[in-house]
Amino acid sequence: MLNETAVAVLEQSSATEPEKRIRDRSATERAILKAAKNLLAEEGFQNFGINAVARRAGCDKQLIYRYYGGLDGLVEAIGTDLGNWVKDRIPEDAGGMFLLTYGDLMERLALLFLEALRDDPLMRRVVAWEVSENTEQVKRLSEARSKSLGQWLDRMRGSLTPPKGIDVAAVNALIFASIQHLVLAAAAGGQCAGLVLKNNKDWEKAAIALKRLVRGVYG
Amino acid sequence: MLNETAVAVLEQSSATEPEKRIRDRSATERAILKAAKNLLAEEGFQNFGINAVARRAGCDKQLIYRYYGGLDGLVEAIGTDLGNWVKDRIPEDAGGMFLLTYGDLMERLALLFLEALRDDPLMRRVVAWEVSENTEQVKRLSEARSKSLGQWLDRMRGSLTPPKGIDVAAVNALIFASIQHLVLAAAAGGQCAGLVLKNNKDWEKAAIALKRLVRGVYG
DNA sequence: ACTGTTACTCACCGATTGGTGACAGACCGG
DNA sequence: CCGGTCTGTCACCAATCGGTGAGTAACAGT
Structure with a gap:
């Protein structure tokens, strides 16, 4: 060149x-x-x-x-750049919307995260990297990413109080884990656990299922 | 040698x-x-x-x-071997238990799958491989795995009828996706989305959250 | 115009990779 | 006994890898 x-x-x-x-x-x-x-x-x-x-x-x-x-x-x-990922890729004005309950919030955040991850090939590669290797490089990437994600969740939560009697951290980890794996599997092979994920209609189904899942735990 | x-x-x-x-x-x-x-x-x-x-x-x-x-x-x-994974690693006698509802079944299957995946490093590597590459090799592995998984689900379902009005395929894909990513992330870095997953106590929390998630959608 | 620093290129190193052809020895049928 | 097949070993190939030391060209200060 x-x-x-x-x-x-x-x-x-x-x-x-x-x-x-x-x-x-x-x-x-x-x-x-x-x-x-x-x-x-x-x-x-x-x-x-x-x-x-x-x-x-x-x-x-x-x-x-x-x-x-x-x-x-x-x-x-790259990791430093990625620290600003949520800030750059996900609209923050969701707080201005009518999020009355913790369930409202989590549903919205889950859908935003799904879409953002789906649209960012770099982030997908990084996530795949994180679960495939355990070198010092990847650890740093992983830390920066989960830290920034956690801060985002806290920031968006605002004054909303999570429901009592539920291990919110664990449940949210599972929810975001499901999103990440779904998107990664789809990007890699066009499907996840037999569920085809190619056109927008497929993804709409997945989004509905995701909403149902979130609403199931958080009402 | x-x-x-x-x-x-x-x-x-x-x-x-x-x-x-x-x-x-x-x-x-x-x-x-x-x-x-x-x-x-x-x-x-x-x-x-x-x-x-x-x-x-x-x-x-x-x-x-x-x-x-x-x-x-x-x-x-290796893929051929993996076709028998569920058969080899997961007890089939769950059908003999008192699984009255579809929710009972899915909760049990999710926990079984979580434990089996946690105990099998080879399978974890294969899953990580699947979301990281898209070569012909990996495609075959992926197909064999998801096919065998699907058959297992069908077999275990038996005569139980899934709830109406729910996209069972999509919801189950999300559930199993969450399990896979959780286990992969834990195996790679000891945590997932900030949730530490090292000793058995941590995993017990995750299991409870998983149950809650499944019960949330399937009652 | 001379000098030193900065930005950049090039040539080479040993190691390892996937892949192939030639060869050696054990075995079996004649 | 001989000849062929099967099992396994070895030597070598070009390509690529991460990494380094030496050299070159453009700029800035004086």
Whole structure:
């Protein structure tokens, strides 16, 4: 990539010059991070490595070592980005709606989370990564993500009091676990436990079932 | 491994001769399959390759190509084994119990499935594999698994009629999805969505929450 | 214009990967 | 005894991996 532009410059520059991006460290850093995120989102964590990222970023892998301290640092940077995931991807104005009960809230949050996860391939890969490996890299990703998720839940809860006599943490963990696995399985194979999940109609059924599940516990 | 025994034999055989296993095709096939399953269960699908399997089986990788047609065939053999998973790992006598309602049944099945999955590292790796990759190998594994799971559900349902007005397939998919993700996340990082899952007490809480969830929809 | 720093590239390293062809020895039928 | 088949071993291949040291080109300060 970069070579082509450089060569083009040497050859007195042919017609188009697509973004030179020479000797601009911060721009290169951004390009690397972007390349890493796109690569992870599209290819998954299987082929996620120094060489592949450098190849996609169109720069030498040495720069990844220099600017991010290797793959670990790069993953950490991704994790930092991911800390703002809920803030970036999920509308916060749900508090302004008529959420009278804890059940109202959880139903809404569950549906929002389902949709957001369904629309974000990067986040899906990260979640899949979390349940597949246990390296230090992944641990950090996982922590950042669950922390930000927990804060989101707290923030949205506001002054609503959860029902007594129910282990809310455990029940909510199960609910969000079901959403995550459903979306992951669907993204991977188009179905989950025999339930086909491809077109919007399929997903509408799943959403209804999810509502029923939430309403079952929280009324 | 095998070299050591061979050398020992050439050296007029020292004291112990741990299972010679020479020139016995079916035994070698079994050893390879066993090695593959153990490797997958212990190391995960990340480092699951021809070389690693051959190394663990103590034979040349060429034999894997000859006897199984490469990794694909080997994975398929594992999948065939996995087709009997529910039969092997989950007691079938639950039908003889007092399961009066569909809710009784699903609660029992959910708990059985949770426990069985928790106790089987190989199956956990396979499930994690399913949501992480979409190769032909994994597809076959996934199909065999979900098919056998579906048959199990049908078999256990017996003459019990599911409640009307509920999309049982979708709800059950969500329930089993929650179990799978919970167990996977716990096995990977010891927690799921902030809920710590390490000792038996933690799991007891999760089981209670699971019951509540099932009872919520199915009464 | 000289100098030093910054941004970047390149060439190479050892290790490991999936895959293949050639070979050696045990066994069996003639 | 010989010849062929079966089982298993070994040596080698190109490709890729993560990682490093050395070198080059562009810029800034003086």
